[in-house]
Amino acid sequence: MPLPSFDSVMAFVGYALLAVVSFILILGLLMLLVALVSMRRGRFYLPWLLRPGLIMLEGMAKTIWKIGKVDDREISAFSIRMRNQLNRDRFSKVPMKDRAVFLPQCLRSADCPSHLTTEGLVCKRCMRCDIGRSIDELEAQGCRVFIVPGSTFLTRMVKKYRPQAIIGVGCLMEVKEGLDMLERKNLLGIGVVTTKDGCVETTLDWSALMEAVTIKPSTDH
Numbered sequence: 633m634p635l636p637s638f639d640s641v642m643a644f645v646g647y648a649l650l651a652v653v654s655f656i657l658i659l660g661l662l663m664l665l666v667a668l669v670s671m672r673r674g675r676f677y678l679p680w681l682l683r684p685g686l687i688m689l690e691g692m693a694k695t696i697w698k699i700g701k702v703d704d705r706e707i708s709a710f711s712i713r714m715r716n717q718l719n720r721d722r723f724s725k726v727p728m729k730d731r732a733v734f735l736p737q738c739l740r741s742a743d744c745p746s747h748l749t750t751e752g753l754v755c756k757r758c759m760r761c762d763i764g765r766s767i768d769e770l771e772a773q774g775c776r777v778f779i780v781p782g783s784t785f786l787t788r789m790v791k792k793y794r795p796q797a798i799i800g801v802g803c804l805m806e807v808k809e810g811l812d813m814l815e816r817k818n819l820l821g822i823g824v825v826t827t828k829d830g831c832v833e834t835t836l837d838w839s840a841l842m843e844a845v846t847i848k849p850s851t852d853h
């Protein structure tokens with residue numbers, strides 16, 4: 633059998649490249665279209681298609697922002713907002729009893745009288761901090777609320793109680809890493825970032841937390 637000529641090999645490579653580039657372009661356009669419709673309607677369609685697209689987008693944004701010397705915090709905030717939005721629809725369908733809130737211990741007063749137990753800290757409602765003022769209202773929604781010193785406790789409580797959805801509170805980096813971890817474990821998460829960072833007496837927009845905890849299915853479909 634005669635060997636194919638150099639020209640025919642190059643033509644084949646050219647057609648193959650053209651096919652790959654066209655496929656990527658069509659896929660990109662499709663993702664863009666789905667993303668635009670999703671944003672317009674406030675809910676994410678075809679998450680299996682959007683998820684890889686958004687991960688790619690996040691990677692591209694990181695690169696562009698790094699070149700433009702944009703603060704890492706802005707990238708993390710963008711990533712958290714994106715994941716929250718992406719998970720919102722599935723999260724809204726999880727019954728309240730299957731949702732768990734994880735509060736960081738740094739939200740407590742520096743004079744907090746609670747003690748560490750195997751399930752984290754148990755608030756004594758001494759009212760020295762906002763946890764005491766809000767925890768009953770959160771629990772009244774029907775979800776579990778934990779005050780934890782770190783991700784080890786979170787992992788342990790998730791293994792024990794098997795919640796279907798998690799609302800994680802923490803500083804920007806904690807929430808970003810927490811959402812990454814939940815995604816690796818195939819768990820649904822929504823992140824709420826504290827309004828003041830630090831190791832003690834951090835602050836939180838409690839109404840934003842309550843809004844996240846009580847996300848309900850959209851009636852607009």
Ligand code: SF4
Binds near residue numbers: 744756762
């Ligand atoms: S209200 Fe609860 S968490 Fe806050 S300081 Fe008192 S016992 Fe600690």
